[in-house]
Amino acid sequence: MVGVLVITRMKSVKTILVIRLSSIGDIVLTTPVLRSLEQLYPQARIDYCTKAPFVPLLASNPRLSSIHTPEQPPAGSCDLVVDLQNNLRSHAIVRSLKAAHVVRYRKENWKKWLLVQFGINFDRRNRSVVDRYRDALQEPALPDDPDGCELYLSPAERSYAAPYFEGSAGGTKTLALCFGANHFTKRFPPKRFASLLSLLQREEPLQVLLLGGKEDAPHALEIMNALSDSSRSKVLNLAGCCSLMQSAALLERSDAVLCNDTGLMHIASAFRKKLFVLFGSSSPAFGFLPYNSDFELFEVEGLRCRPCSHIGRDRCPKGHFRCMNDLSENLIAKKILDHFRQSH
Numbered sequence: 001m002v003g004v005l006v007i008t009r010m011k012s013v014k015t016i017l018v019i020r021l022s023s024i025g026d027i028v029l030t031t032p033v034l035r036s037l038e039q040l041y042p043q044a045r046i047d048y049c050t051k052a053p054f055v056p057l058l059a060s061n062p063r064l065s066s067i068h069t070p071e072q073p074p075a076g077s078c079d080l081v082v083d084l085q086n087n088l089r090s091h092a093i094v095r096s097l098k099a100a101h102v103v104r105y106r107k108e109n110w111k112k113w114l115l116v117q118f119g120i121n122f123d124r125r126n127r128s129v130v131d132r133y134r135d136a137l138q139e140p141a142l143p144d145d146p147d148g149c150e151l152y153l154s155p156a157e158r159s160y161a162a163p164y165f166e167g168s169a170g171g172t173k174t175l176a177l178c179f180g181a182n183h184f185t186k187r188f189p190p191k192r193f194a195s196l197l198s199l200l201q202r203e204e205p206l207q208v209l210l211l212g213g214k215e216d217a218p219h220a221l222e223i224m225n226a227l228s229d230s231s232r233s234k235v236l237n238l239a240g241c242c243s244l245m246q247s248a249a250l251l252e253r254s255d256a257v258l259c260n261d262t263g264l265m266h267i268a269s270a271f272r273k274k275l276f277v278l279f280g281s282s283s284p285a286f287g288f289l290p291y292n293s294d295f296e297l298f299e300v301e302g303l304r305c306r307p308c309s310h311i312g313r314d315r316c317p318k319g320h321f322r323c324m325n326d327l328s329e330n331l332i333a334k335k336i337l338d339h340f341r342q343s344h
Contacts, residue, residue, distance in 0.1 A: 014079055016081075017049060026129070028057065035145060113310075132287060154245070174206065174208075193223050197231055201234055208236070210237045211250060251267055257276070286310055
């Protein structure tokens, strides 16, 4: 039976499977739902199915009994399946199970299409994807939950991060820079990041950590090469050098995070970090702002061509890339410096 779970069957839920196959940010944004499901069904076993590269995000989560992948899917019966992916692959996984009840996240892609094509925003409140996930379970409604996302680290991951913060006892603050994103129109240009870091270093002796995957390493080199020798000496390029969860451990220890709209942004929000978020072609209306977290958003409002896509593009369709190029480095630097000065 697909639909909302009726309240009269609530007590029969002993096994729950949550499905979200990708990607980093989307999976982190499911963690408030896991917390609420545990509160609603404290005796139930909760399992999760996701793609293999993202298993580490959930491996230490104490709310989960086991984690499956599409290559090694769950088997047998299940009282409740919460399909937060809702695509052909997740449907196939559900069909392979004996599922008593299935609820699915409604993506409402038609709303995204209207926003991109005609600038029509049906959700002026910019509701988070987390709230839209929660809408899948309407009766019984999930408990009210003001907390944010969750991420659990292993002792080994925390041990990896510790040496990078040995100087923090002397008062040196650390800014993590998550400069990557899957698509060009979500990335602030590397040379602009370098200019921004130079503005910061003139005023505050910050340690800066460049964080990203192997695919981000070329952009990290662009940032490093554009820095002066004095600024470069305070920047550690760790892009492609550490695992996803090692990067998460570094974010947990950082004092603030400067980031594009990327999965690492949501990981940082799970640690309640102060976030300085740069949106280019991204729009708050899509629901992917940091969830219940302290952040400052920098965006160029009023551009008729923004958003040009709900996922991002490999180039600016207009050629001017104003959604990123018109962001003020001076304003961003001022906000970050104000934060560090107030936290002294």
